[in-house]
Amino acid sequence: MNGSTRPAALPPLTGGKLVLATLAVALATFMNVLDSSIANVAIPTIAGNLGVSVDEGTWVITLFAAANAIAIPLTGWLTQRVGQIKLFVWAILLFVFSSWLCGIAPNLPVLLAARILQGAVAGPLIPLSQAILLGSYPREKSSHALALWAMTATVGPIAGPALGGWITDSYSWSWIFYINIPVGIFAAGVTWAIYRTRETPTKRLPIDKVGLISLIAWVGSLQIMLDKGKDLDWFNSPVIIALTVFASISFVFFVIWELTEKNPIIDVKLFGGRNFLGGTIAISVAYAVFFSNLVLLPQWMQEYLNYRSVDAGLATAPLGIFAVILAPVMAKVMPKSDARVLATLAFLGFAGVFFMRSHYTTGVDTWTLVLPTLLQGIPTALFFVPLTAIILSGLAADRIPAAAGLSNFVRVFAGAVGTSLAATGWNDRTIMHHARLAEQTSVNNPAFTSALDAVQSSLGGSTSQAMAFFENSLNTQAAMLGLNDIFWLSAVIFVVIIPLIWVTKPDKASAAAAAGAGGH
CATH class of the missing domain: 1.20.1250.20 (MFS general substrate transporter like domains)
Structure with missing residues (x-):
């Protein structure tokens, strides 16, 4: 706000x-x-x-x-x-x-x-x-x-x-x-x-204490549930079940309270507007996918490709190059364009970038890693301003600060939730791929035993050393396949949420003004 x-x-x-x-x-x-x-x-x-x-x-x-x-x-x-x-x-x-x-x-x-x-x-x-x-x-x-x-x-x-x-x-x-x-x-x-x-x-204004406490309650319990879920075996754990129930009850209470409170901490009635609803869901889901991938990519590079922290950082840094170059261009293009078209192009651009990444292999070279990140700067430049314009268009001037605050709250929290879900998804898909690959590592499989003999002779070591080599390779391959699944799903999500943009009907003049008022 x-x-x-x-x-x-x-x-x-x-x-x-x-x-x-x-x-x-x-x-x-x-x-x-x-x-x-x-x-x-x-x-x-x-x-x-x-x-x-x-x-x-x-x-x-x-x-x-x-x-x-x-x-x-x-x-x-x-x-x-x-x-x-x-x-x-x-x-x-x-x-x-x-x-x-x-x-x-x-x-x-x-x-x-x-x-x-x-x-x-x-x-x-x-x-x-x-x-x-x-x-x-x-x-x-x-x-x-x-x-x-x-x-x-x-x-x-x-x-x-x-x-x-x-x-x-x-x-x-x-x-x-x-x-x-x-x-x-x-x-x-x-x-x-x-x-x-x-x-x-x-x-001196009254603060909605009940609304604030219930907001902290459901956001906090939901985030802890997502972060601890994997460690506690999800819904096989009474702690996770209790956190889920508490978060759900707190959320329902929060929404009902905010709808009836005279000075609500969050004006949930804003979701009654189609522009605000469609735009906020679209920007939040998109940001959740965008941000969670920014977290997972350098982790994978360091854990499985043996990149140093600085090299992983340099490989992900080009994201902002096109975003900075195109920022002033967007300022000129935005007032003359349909924000929905620009946002659609951004989502299609993100989908293309994640589709490129979904074909990575364990032997991926640096340029193949950097190119999608560099290109991702283009949809990033088209991403925030048009969607912010859609979200805030058609609102009275006195409601724009509340709307900007609420949409930012949903977007930032979606980033946290998306990161937790993506990390869990990567782990689950890695375990699944590991199990499938491990089925091939049987002494009854002639291809595996001959490969084992070849590795053993080249390493000059024991069978246990050769098996350790295979296990390491298997872990690396499983993690790569798991991450590719996340990239592919990310591309699909960006395409699937495009209709959310088109349920909105922003007025071009008010959209341009709203973007200026709301910012990122």
């Missing part, structure tokens, strides 16, 4: 002050976006250093996203309570503090607690950075402000994996969090120095 807008009496910033202010606000955005991707390539290292499985290491990403999602709808209420500038500066400083806690974490529970805090305080940073930037530029230059913001938000996914990999390999994974400290202190200091006299008016 975007914060209050700048009072009309305050003039736009000019000259060096505007440049410095834009840099400070952009750095806060960059720091936040960077942190959602920088940990992706470090997960295997973090898991190894803390003595936990890679699946448990993935909670570092999913719990951050879940906490972030819960905090987003609170932004509007907090802005009106404490003021836009104070909230933004405090959010940056608390983000810095939680980053330090992440860096010094001696074990996984402490790291997860710090990541939950970090995700929660990061909630206001994205919507407030947009609102503050828009308030710093003349109204006629608002598209320039949003283009600068979008480029900053897009550079994060380019820099994140490569920077995270280099830091992890060269120093320690703790430094992927410590790097936020100087950046955040600079951004907070400059923002306060320039904007403290431009604070927005505040007023």
